[in-house]
Amino acid sequence: MKKIRFGILSTAKIGRTKVVPAIQHSELCRVDAISSRTMESARAAADALSIPKAYDSYEALLADPDIDAVYIPLPNHLHVAWAIKGLEAGKHVLCEKPIGLNTSEANELINAEGRHPDLKIMEAFMYRHHPQWVEAKRLVDVGEIGELKTIQSFFSYYNADPDNIRNKADIGGGAMMDIGCYNISLSRFIFDAEPSRGIGFMERDPEFGTDRLFSGMLDFKGRVSSFTCSTQLADYQRVNIFGTTGRIEILIPFNAPPDRPCALILQRDNVPEDEQLRTITFDICDQYSIQADVFARAILDDTRVPVTLNDAYANMQTLERLMKSAEDGTWVRC
Missing domain, CATH: 3.30.360.10 (Dihydrodipicolinate Reductase; domain 2)
Structure with missing residues (x-):
């Protein structure tokens, strides 16, 4: 069975303690890489969570051709910028809520999604x-x-x-x-x-x-x-x-x-x-495992994600x- 290969942008607590372990226990996903602003932090998280690859920058992870999708648990003000970078790097994006700081940012992301119709992006309302x-x-x-x-x-x-x-x-x-x-x-x-x-x-x-x-x-x-x-x-x-x-x-x-x-x-x-x-x-x-599989299924079957950017904008x-x-x-x- 094909599995979606995830990379994690940051070593945020919610990722380390809740979402990453849940993705690892999902049916359709695996976690292959994690990144931080320092190699020390990335390697510590990778070792603790048995993740094969650690990167000392988000850019380096996005450049990895073996990563299919990224999960973004960064602080709210960084969601949109890194979600757009993820799309531009050819990755599907699962981004923590709220999708951005305001509707203007949400609209930026909707426009970026339109430039990458082959990629899925979903707000993580687990x-x-x-x-x-x-x-x-x-x-x-x-x-x-x-x-x-x-x-x-x-x-x-x-x-x-x-x-x-x-x-x-x-x-x-x-x-x-x-x-x-x-x-x-x-x-x-x-x-x-x-x-x-x-x-x-x-x-x-x-x-x-x-x-x-x-x-x-x-x-x-x-x-x-x-x-x-x-x-x-x-x-x-x-x-x-x-x-x-x-x-x-x-x-x-x-x-x-x-x-x-x-x-x-x-x-x-x-x-x-x-x-x-x-x-x-x-x-x-585990609602986070279910979320990962729902997102992965949309990628594998090329169907619409259940929590769309239009929904995120309206919220x-x-x-x-x-x-x-x-x-x-x-x-x-x-």
């Missing part, structure tokens, strides 16, 4: 590929909770480290860029639509200048998604999807563990009482407009 989200979407679509009306979601953690990239405003730090993009993405995914307007409420960190607490509301032509995200609250994540006759609660919606089963709760009001509350459990799986556009709403204190058109 949660969408987990079976719990596939099932949640199916339940909504087949009417198990009646008419879909509203979604409530929450995502938070506490990080006050001034040296952490998530607390550096000038390179894309802050709650919305790091985790609020999930709240927006899931809303668009479940409603299968774009919001018509939105409003945001924000608290900035006085030292970092980042949005450390953000609440938003999105209007999908009378159906509503509301959410809160924060980089300085207790760790918590939950999603509730409400319909006229039922509800779906996803217990660990984003950081689904790869070493134990996940579950969602399905509540239905129009069935016998002993069937009204049901827990659906999913077998142990960034909604994020930008919610930020503007928070600054202006008013509803904005999305």
Whole structure:
């Protein structure tokens, strides 16, 4: 079986601890190289992860003719530049979210994709590929909770480290860029639509200048998604999807563990009482491995990736407009 040969641009923690091991355990991929700005760092990561090749620059890895695709876990402000360089080097690109710092950057990447129609590029919203989200979407679509009306979601953690990239405003730090993009993405995914307007409420960190607490509301032509995200609250994540006759609660919606089963709760009001509350459990799986295989399958079969750049652009556009709403204190058109 042909496998897609991945190279990793950087030794970022998310790559070393989550994504690279998951790619290595996928069915259709393998990791053949990793790069850093120093050979010492690259070699240490390569040795720890049993990766055959180490490069002391991203350019050197991109020049390797035996690499089919690159995974980019770089800081947000570097996503677009290195994704474009990856395409120009003839590599397929799997890039961490958010795809860029703004819609202008996302549009640059869309234009670059157009110049390389034979290559695949995908935003790495790994949660969408987990079976719990596939099932949640199916339940909504087949009417198990009646008419879909509203979604409530929450995502938070506490990080006050001034040296952490998530607390550096000038390179894309802050709650919305790091985790609020999930709240927006899931809303668009479940409603299968774009919001018509939105409003945001924000608290900035006085030292970092980042949005450390953000609440938003999105209007999908009378159906509503509301959410809160924060980089300085207790760790918590939950999603509730409400319909006229039922509800779906996803217990660990984003950081689904790869070493134990996940579950969602399905509540239905129009069935016998002993069937009204049901827990659906999913077998142990790694959403990052599934993501790698989904991306690889699109390459091997020459089909469209499930999270396209147009989707990434739309997500960034909604994020930008919610930020503007928070600054202006008013509803904005999305």
